[in-house]
Amino acid sequence: MENEILKEVTESEYKYGFITQIEQEYAPKGLNEDIIRFIWEKKKEPPFMLEWRLRAFRHWQSMQEPHWAKVQYPPIDYQDIHYYAAPKKHQEKPKSLEEVDPEILKTFEKLGIPLRERERLAGVAVDAVLDSVSVATTFKEKLEELGIIFCSINEAIRNYPDLVQKYLGTVVPYTDNFFAALNSAVFSDGSFVYIPKGVRCPMELSTYFRINASETGQFERTLIIADEGSYVSYLEGCTAPIRDENQLHAAVVELIALKNAEIKYSTVQNWFPGDKQGKGGIYNFVTKRGICLGENSKISWTQVETGSAITWKYPSCILKGDNSTGEFYSIAVTNNYQQADTGTKMIHIGKNTKSRIVSKGIAAGYSNNSYRGLVQISKKAANARNFSQCDSLLLGDKCGAHTFPYIDVQNNNSIVEHEATTSKISEEIMFYCNQRGISKEDAIELIVNGFTREVLNNLPMEFAVEAQKLLAVSLEGSVG
């Protein structure tokens, strides 16, 4: 029975694996200063960006790829990747949806992303990014009325250089780590959000990332600034076609919350995870970090990680402002030969700062699922409070679940608590359900649902549905 069910899971198809046939324009393979100039020219950026990119590139050359994470992969040849790929027809970003290549529109429709504004019912403003470029941003005008800037980062660099220059790289400097340096040198697009003082963003903002071209990497950069007293909820989704090769995705996300502001950042990551033999799939090396700069600010990360061959991702919060709050809710599901090393960092600097970590890992097949997190209470962070909970569920006896929390406390008026459990679905619970006439399948769904509920509850409505469906697909009856 167990084998049958496991087989079913491992054979469930990746729905988003199709390839869109459009003419693409590539930068030549490899990475050098000329490529960076090429990207800079393509993007028509102001000169300060070229300098910044080149500084990042030179720094990157002096760095070594990190290998401390609990993941294994063959060495990546950074010279064998196209660092820029764009649909040919989109030399310029189209002014309106009518100008967007119908093939691309079809692609996003197939993915269930409503780009057409007539589909207002969805109530989500979307920035759609295909490979290296943003192809469409919806609801722009409506948001502009409130003073909200929501556009591709490329447009932001050209139209709001002051804002970008003030904040870009302040949370994740290019010196931060190997992949952040690489991203800073070559990032091609991404989203930019600015919420002005006292504005509550009336709809969910969303970016949908799609890798289409082969032998490319996607390097996007997202920058979200919530000015004093504002609120924004931001969603991010990602998919990629089924390919034999491994593709690199190295993104950087920076969040800045000023006084009394709140940012809610949700991700449903569903990159192609590789086939059941572990061939292909996306290497997802992402640096995400937010800073609660002002008092009473709040940053909340929610992530559902189901895709990618390798996930290396630690959405973090720097709690600098007094009374600020950081939250991290995560579900990481790994199957087949997927490897995930994910977690968070909560750096408490301000007084009365609070953080909460809830991480649920589910490992099946031959996969390895690790939680790695740091809670640091600095000397000045009086009355800081942290609670962390990391639970792992093992489905099958070939997978692994690991927990590596780091706790570092430097004062005597803070409380840090960490707890973790690892287990499989106990026979007692299964028996209890079966006894009451609940079938094995339903019981597992019930238990997994309960196991992940705390995190799912924190997802915005639109995403919760998708996430639940995703979980159902990847875990359908996967325990015996």
Add this chain to the structure above:
Amino acid sequence: MSLINKIDELLHSEFNILSSSFSNKEIIEFRRNNLEKFLKLGIPTFKNEDWKYTNMTFLNDIPFSFSFERPQLTQIVADSVLSFLNGSPSTILPIFNGKFIEGSAVLASDNLLVTTINSAFENGLSKEAIDDYNKFYNNSNPFIYLNFAMFTEGLYITVPSNTNFVQPIIIILGYSSETPFISSSFNFIKLEENSSANITVIFVNESNSKVLGNETLNINVGKNSNLELNILQTDLKNLITVNNVNVQLSQNSSFDSNTITLHSEFVRNNLNIAFEGQYGSVKLNGIYFVDTGNFVDNHTLIMHDNPNCISDENFRGILEGRGKAVFTGKIYVERDAQKTNAYQSNKNILLSDEARIHTRPQLEIYADDVKCTHGATAGYLDQDMLFYLKSRGVSHIKAKSLLLNSFVSENIEKIKFNELRDFIKQKLAEKLNLQDIFFCDSILNVSKDS
């Protein structure tokens, strides 16, 4: 000259003297190999994940030497143990500056087989007995290699099968030196089938200059055998302690340890446990207290290589002044080790604003039918509880005593060696500046007082 260079030089001079104490060629070769491994790895820096919070590079600035002479046991060291034994019969085995002082040893029973590791090697103990523990000698702990290369002597203790040692066996690791030196002993304890023993290792230092006490204790617990191991490290000034304990458990055996580190300058305990058979049980308990100028790092690894084993780990720490403490606990569950139950808990109370705690409880699990949990907390004395007690007429110091008492008593009460337990209670009360209330039974006295 850095320590590495110094030891490199030794390879050509003193190392040969050291090697000459063995005629066994295999062991000389073994030492040489380990010396090379150590030289290759060097002193660990914070870049080594297992030594992230324990930077040992200061060793390079200390002009260490090695000493191979057999010293006399000093009175201070000898008294240190007798002070709390209260005349109860025990086996006492002193190792002083890395040498076994046979003349001062007390053997309470003829059943116990005690010899030096050197003569054990001369009499046919092969180096495979050491290599058996290979899984613990990973590249992250170069001090084990240094110990194997440079150990001067050590004990080879055998508890024969079907014997139960009720009386405690005490091993003293004593140090005394006027110049900085490195002392290493390599000890081996073997419990044969159906036996039990209670062993206590006590560190005593009376040196006026820095001493690196780099000790290794390999333990093999046979089938159906039980061992209780207590490690006592109190008031170790000037001693840089690196204590490596490697334990292998056979089927149906149990190992309980209590690691007590109070007010010591620099202590690193590496406790490595592996289940070699099924149905084993391990309990690792620890208490540590650090004040200004103190550092303690408890690094534990429990390898569940076999099914149906239980491990329970519980470390409690109190931090005062500018004390710094580190805890790293790793539970590793191998793919076949189904039905494993592993629990781990590390709790800390920080009494001062300047104290610092790093704790890393880690789980690495490859089997699915397991129950593994870990928990870690860092907090302070609960002001509400203090208030509750004070509002009922209990003085501040008594209230604090009561709370701290309840915090550590769970672990103290697990020590089965009565005299040692009382001694630790007394020491803790002294260190924490508490009244004699610190004895658990005196809780009753509180109600009488108020």
